[in-house]
Amino acid sequence: MSAVGSRIEGVVGPVAHGGHCVLRQEDGPVVFVRHALPGERVVVEVTEGAEGDRFWRGDAVEVLEASPDRVEAPCAFAGPGLCGGCDLQHVALPAQRALKASVVREQMLRLAGLEVDVEVEAVPGDLDGLRWRTRQRYVDLGDGRRGMRQHRSHAVVEVDDCLIDGRGRVPEQELHTVRGVEFSVAPDGFWQVHPGAAEVLVASVLDGLEPRAGDRVLDLYAGVGLFARFLGEAVGRSGAVGLVEGERSAVAHARTNLATLPGRWEAVSGDVERVLARPRGDLLSGSVDLVVLDPPRQGARRTVVREIARRTPRRIAYVACDPAALARDTAYLREAGYSLASLRALDLFPMTHHVECVAIFHRD
Known part of the structure; x- marks a missing residue:
């Protein structure tokens, strides 16, 4: 019943x-x-x-x-039976971050067996947790009206103003520019939706990996080459970067974005697990010094972790949009001989339960 x-x-x-x-x-x-x-x-x-x-x-x-x-939700469309986009608007911002931190801690303890001190950091670019989404999709209701779906439902709630929609607040030409580099991205291609995300993620990866001149680098699930571009600059003419991404359109844009790198680089389209198992090219086979991976929500999984460990990188940067997937893959990395050196949690999705993490692993 x-x-x-x-x-x-x-x-x-x-x-x-x-x-x-x-x-x-x-x-x-x-x-x-x-x-x-x-x-x-x-x-x-x-x-x-x-x-x-x-x-x-x-x-x-x-x-x-x-x-x-x-607190009282700032948006009139947030609450039971209404728009399903935001699930924490009833929570004060500092408490939102504390809740997210507790989830990351719990997942790391339960799935990876690690007690980790976590603080979710605010990221510049939103307005007190609002007006940060640089891309937003609505349901067209006709006559100029639009709506958002309810939680776990196809039912639509008409919305006249979504308070996390920040389109138009940041000039269009700035959206895909990071550290003075303008990135080519397809109109419907993936790019972080928080305006401060790309800069803080690049900084976290570079600080954690500490790339050196001459290093060989693998960038997995690489998108349009955001991390590969700056890692390639860091390793210089004597270094090399191999990039793997499953979306063909993203790889085409990555080749444009990496075109001016001083050292060797290679961008390959294909499933990461299959490409690593049967590498096509010098830069994707053999040992490497550094790896950065930014997998989809389900994580990298055991086989990919095994292939990474086989290449014996001294450091790995793992960018995660799902704490449970990160924790499961952390357990696999520990089995493969890597230790968690640091974990940074970033509030790239205020008013929602989502949190982005950057974990740095060292080879034991």
Whole structure:
């Protein structure tokens, strides 16, 4: 029998991966609750679940005892049954970052067996957590109207002003310029949506890897070559950079972006796992000094980690958009003889549960 629409009163527990808090019933499944904060007593309306399920999902539709970190959401379209884009607008910004840090810590402990001190850093470029998305997609409702989808639903909520939409706030010519270098990117190609993201990610990778003149570098899941470009400059004429990216269009743009590098470089289109297993070119085979990888949400996974370790880099920079994937791959890297040297967490997606991490690994 479906439990959807039923209501439960209780005190929610800690935040979990995915932006919800955990409510444990005395008699019934665990409920993953959105729009709540740890320690609050709330009334939860079940949005997904049935008798016999291991867990249900729900929204906190009434707050009986509020957390001191609760604030009024700045956006009128944020809340139960409304737009599903932002899940932390009811939380003060410092508390949002503390919640994200606790999720990263929990994932690293549970999946990688490491106790890690994490602080989620604010990144310049947003306005108190708003107006940061340089790309935004809406549902066209006709007659000039637009909308956003509800959480885990095809239902659409009409939205006249999305407060995280920052398009037009940053001049178009600045969006793809990093450290004075203008990057070629397809109109629909991937580029970080927070205006401060590219600079802080490049700085984190370069600081962590400490590239030297003459180093051989692998840039995996390389996109349009953001990291490869600056690593190539750092290793100079005597160095070399090999780049692998699955999207053909991105590789074409990467070749444009790397064209003026002083040293050797190679950009290959293909699945990272397959290319590493059967390298096509001198720069993708044999030992390397440094590796940077920025995999999709599911992570790099064991086979790719094994191929990286086989090339014996002295340092690896891992850029992660998902803490659970990062933690799983950290466990694989530890098995392969690498230790976590540092972990930097960046608030590139304010008002949402998402967080970007840059982890640096050293070979034991």
